[in-house]
């Protein structure tokens with residue numbers, strides 16, 4: 001399932017291809033937007049933004065809202081390139097003079113007006129989006145100190161988009177390792193230093209994943225590990241999917257567990 005950094009990268013690809021241009025061809029085969037081609041055709045793409053796992057494409061006076069859920073996927077191609085064959089179901093195709101963007105397989109697609117965005121049921125409940133490059137540290141810290149979430153375990157709360165948007169499963173393990181916090185701790189047991197570390201790590205690790213296409217170790221270390229024969233899966237993270245391998249910080253073996261129903265890996269020495 002794509003996490004915040006992956007959706008934000010998809011938004012960047014769409015921006016590079018479409019933003020500022022006029023839509024010259026549209027197809028809307030999906031039921032919730034069928035027959036609505038005229039709302040986009042001939043209009044300018046004003047802006048494109050990701051909000052957690054939702055994409056908002058402002059075209060003319062309308063906003064195309066889509067949420068990818070498990071299987072949704074945006075593709076972008078130059079018009080001069082032969083389209084790749086796919087068995088996925090096309091939901092919307094947007095074309096300008098140079099590029100074609102297609103959304104496949106998503107099931108939550110709507111056309112809304114700009115004033116409806118903040119009140120949209122999915123968007124209204126999102127916490128600060130740590131995958132957004134303009135996220136404010138103070139907003140994230142405020143959420144970490146928010147007593148509303150205080151009694152919940154960190155392993156649980158980091159998957160809740162109402163707490164911090166943009167975090168998914170691999171980032172949960174990586175953020176907790178970066179902040180040196182035991183995943184079974186409750187939010188309201190953190191010291192002030194740990195609260196600061198958690199807010200800082202949530203932003204820093206998620207943004208690194210955005211910049212490095214899902215890699216959460218620093219580039220120099222990643223290159224070294226690959227040179228030494230590690231697979232991408234073993235080299236790309238500090239702890240996630242590295243159970244049985246040594247922690248880069250302290251050489252303790254990484255431990256695998258399942259918390260809140262999903263895979264979580266941690267270092268029992270760094271995070272005790």
Ligand SMILES: [Zn+2]
Pocket residue numbers: 247248249250251252267268269270271
């Ligand atoms: Zn360690």
